[in-house]
Amino acid sequence: QVQLVESGGGLVQPGGSLRLSCAASGSISSIYAMGWYRQAPGKQRELVATINRGGSTNYADSVKGRFTISRDNAKNTVYLQMDSLKPEDTAGYYCKLQTPTRIYWGQGTQVTVSS
Numbered sequence: 001q002v003q004l005v006e007s008g009g010g011l012v013q014p015g016g017s018l019r020l021s022c023a024a025s026g027s028i029s030s031i032y033a034m035g036w037y038r039q040a041p042g043k044q045r046e047l048v049a050t051i052n053r054g055g056s057t058n059y060a061d062s063v064k065g066r067f068t069i070s071r072d073n074a075k076n077t078v079y080l081q082m083d084s085l086k087p088e089d090t091a092g093y094y095c096k097l098q099t100p101t102r103i104y105w106g107q108g109t110q111v112t113v114s115s
Contacts, residue, residue, distance in 0.1 A: 002026040002104045004095045008080075009109030016113070017083045022095030022106055024076040033098045034071060034078040038091035038111075045094065049080060063089075085113045 008020040020036065035050030035058075049059045049069035057069055068081040078095065090113050095106035 002028055002097065002102075004097055004104055004106035006093070006095050006106045006109040009093060009111045011112045011114065012085055013115050014085060014087060014113055016085050017081070018085065018111060020080040020082070020093055020095075020109060020111075022078045022097075024097050024104075028076060028097075028099070030099055031073075031076065031097060032100055035096045035098075036069065036078070036080045036093055037096055038089075038093045039108075040091040043091075048093065050096075051078060082111070085111075087113045089113050 033052040036048040039045040092108040
């Protein structure tokens with residue numbers, strides 16, 4: 001069984017920064033990619049950023065230049081550095097882990113950007 005534990009969410013003012021972490025544990029044979037998705041109330045879950053095992057990254061246009069995804073392969077942990085946060089970034093942020101055969105999701109961490 002694979003577990004994903006997210007941390008780092010919270011309340012921040014517009015223009016501020018947060019760093020999310022997602023640590024994977026359990027029977028992980030091979031990680032293809034990890035990433036972050038978000039879901040605001042009344043909206044569909046959307047991609048924020050992903051990083052594959054080779055280190056290639058992909059970002060949603062709305063976060064390019066503000067968010068940075070990184071990964072510590074030794075710790076099976078993925079990070080999301082979020083800078084210049086905007087109120088429209090407010091959402092539940094979910095970690096996703098993809099292996100060759102399965103996809104796992106974390107429970108989510110709330111990010112609220114408000115003055």
